[in-house]
Amino acid sequence: MSERMERRAVISGAAQSEVGRRLYRTGIDLTVEAALRAVEDAGLTTADIDGVSTYPGFGGSFGGAMGAELHEALRLSLNWRSAGVETAGPLGAVHNAILAVATGLARHVLVFRTVVEGSGGPLRPGSGGGGGGGMAGSAGPFQFMIPYGAASAACWVACYARRHMHDYGTTRSQLGAIAVNGRANAVANPKAIYTDPMTIDDYLAVRMVSDPLCLYDCDVPCDGSTAVVVSHRDYAPDAPAGAVGVNAMGTAIRGRPSWDQFDDLTSMMMRHTAASMWERTELTVDDVDTAQLYDGFSWLTLAWIEAMGFCGKGESGAFVEGGVNIGPDGSVPLNTSGGQLSAGRLHGFGHLHEAVMQLRGAANIQVPGCEVVAVGAGGGPETGCLLLTKGPS
Amino acid sequence: MSGDNPPRFVLASPESEFYWRSGADGRLRIQRCGECSRWVHPPGPACPFCHSRRVGPEPVAGTGTVATYTINRKEWIPGFTPPYVFAFVELDEDPTVRIGTNIVDCEIEEVEIGMRVEVLFEESGEWHVPLFRPAVTEGT
Numbered sequence: 116m117s118e119r120m121e122r123r124a125v126i127s128g129a130a131q132s133e134v135g136r137r138l139y140r141t142g143i144d145l146t147v148e149a150a151l152r153a154v155e156d157a158g159l160t161t162a163d164i165d166g167v168s169t170y171p172g173f174g175g176s177f178g179g180a181m182g183a184e185l186h187e188a189l190r191l192s193l194n195w196r197s198a199g200v201e202t203a204g205p206l207g208a209v210h211n212a213i214l215a216v217a218t219g220l221a222r223h224v225l226v227f228r229t230v231v232e233g234s235g236g237p238l239r240p241g242s243g244g245g246g247g248g249g250m251a252g253s254a255g256p257f258q259f260m261i262p263y264g265a266a267s268a269a270c271w272v273a274c275y276a277r278r279h280m281h282d283y284g285t286t287r288s289q290l291g292a293i294a295v296n297g298r299a300n301a302v303a304n305p306k307a308i309y310t311d312p313m314t315i316d317d318y319l320a321v322r323m324v325s326d327p328l329c330l331y332d333c334d335v336p337c338d339g340s341t342a343v344v345v346s347h348r349d350y351a352p353d354a355p356a357g358a359v360g361v362n363a364m365g366t367a368i369r370g371r372p373s374w375d376q377f378d379d380l381t382s383m384m385m386r387h388t389a390a391s392m393w394e395r396t397e398l399t400v401d402d403v404d405t406a407q408l409y410d411g412f413s414w415l416t417l418a419w420i421e422a423m424g425f426c427g428k429g430e431s432g433a434f435v436e437g438g439v440n441i442g443p444d445g446s447v448p449l450n451t452s453g454g455q456l457s458a459g460r461l462h463g464f465g466h467l468h469e470a471v472m473q474l475r476g477a478a479n480i481q482v483p484g485c486e487v488v489a490v491g492a493g494g495g496p497e498t499g500c501l502l503l504t505k506g507p508s
Numbered sequence: 509m510s511g512d513n514p515p516r517f518v519l520a521s522p523e524s525e526f527y528w529r530s531g532a533d534g535r536l537r538i539q540r541c542g543e544c545s546r547w548v549h550p551p552g553p554a555c556p557f558c559h560s561r562r563v564g565p566e567p568v569a570g571t572g573t574v575a576t577y578t579i580n581r582k583e584w585i586p587g588f589t590p591p592y593v594f595a596f597v598e599l600d601e602d603p604t605v606r607i608g609t610n611i612v613d614c615e616i617e618e619v620e621i622g623m624r625v626e627v628l629f630e631e632s633g634e635w636h637v638p639l640f641r642p643a644v645t646e647g648t
Contacts, residue, residue: 259550260608262516262637264580264588273578274596281621326579375608380576
């Protein structure tokens with residue numbers, strides 16, 4: 116296997132700001148809080164930071180804060196900065212940082228993702244919220260769904276969930292296992308939004324949103340920022356909290372880059388993205404100790420479970436049913452900090468943060484002997500993933 | 509949907525304008541390549557298969573099959589009174605031509621995957637928005 120340049124990078128620091136349903140703080144305020152904590156966590160000062168990377172690179176409730184805002188707010192001196200929405204999902208900001216470190220453009224890159232969707236305005240055409248980002252209300256690909264009242268990613272994902280149920284016999288109770296598992300784990304997370312106990316009966320009784328998706332199939336908008344420091348692996352011995360290795364990253368977008376025109380209505384782009392990650396490593400799915408898989412909608416997690424190969428195609432419903440396999444003592448403990456359904460929609464970076472905590476042995480619900488974590492974030496055509504290890508890979 | 513028609517928020521691009529105007533004569537049109545004859549949707553500036561620039565709208569029968577759907581129970585946009593069905597319809601000419609639409613003129617509960625449907629149009633300002641209803645005019 117040729118050199119995997121991502122292995123030149125480690126995650127040396129990770130932190131979150133205050134996280135809440137409605138904090139009424141600005142995106143840059145939350146970002147600075149998370150960033151300073153992450154830099155300290157990495158054993159560095161802001162003078163050491165020579166790179167900044169973020170997704171998506173614009174403000175507003177979905178965008179949170181721009182990289183340039185953080186650059187200015189902390190008076191950083193940068194050799195490299197990058198932001199963009201045309202990445203392999205939100206983790207694309209991490210992919211970019213890894214590449215910058217691997218190529219020597221930067222040594223310590225501060226990566227962040229900030230959302231203020233809790234206190235931001237409701238989703239309306241042109242408001243730039245939701246999975247459509249700024250595309251809603253434009254003449255782009257969403258022009259074929261907005262005129263039909265399909266203004267939210269909930270409507271689009273619901274169509275995939277319906278077809279998955281039709282083709283494979285997936286049930287609402289199986290889908291609900293993702294939400295119930297998340298809630299059970301969120302109880303141990305002091306930053307989680309929802310921590311009241313939830314049963315599968317509670318799930319089945321709640322109101323429908325875009326049938327077959329109910330309220331508890333949809334993540335909870337929140338305000339918060341997550342920051343990590345991506346450093347060169349040379350720095351790993353000096354990282355006070357322990358460095359997390361990057362074993363492989365998944366970036367492939369081999370199908371049509373579309374929410375509505377993907378060739379298979381029972382999977383999404385993560386099918387290709389996860390495959391590309393496994394092509395870059397000698398590790399296998401059997402080596403994974405815990406999976407932190409995006410749950411912007413519960414069905415997306417089923418799609419990620421199949422894409423990663425924890426079960427066969429179409430078998431994810433049976434795999435998660437009852438929650439045993441995905442519980443803390445199961446074969447693949449899943450979303451151990453509560454995921455977005457209960458802990459808040461931090462857009463994949465809550466999953467990333469939890470992966471780092473697991474590999475440090477510092478998680479609230481710690482998986483014993485955790486050495487390999489798979490992280491997947493995003494849905495539709497915007498998906499990316501990482502395979503992380505305890506110590507440099 | 510009941511009562512007044514919902515606000516359609518059609519924002520056409522130069523490539524797609526024909527799609528939203530096509531229903532003026534009662535026909536649905538999809539972009540087709542003049543070289544390789546493949547259907548292309550959403551429409552673009554060139555054929556994505558053979559890269560010919562000789563692409564243009566061509567009438568289709570307006571019949572197809574519901575590939576999947578959702579019943580919206582939430583008012584995502586003011587004026588779209590729930591419940592209403594958003595569906596992906598695959599056209600008979602080429603099932604890879606997948607069209608987002610609303611299924612109308614039937615009970616919500618009647619909609620199912622595999623259902624045969626046909627196009628109709630709703631006028632919305634200068635546009636004719638393609639909708640689908642159960643195929644009532646075709647034989648078995």
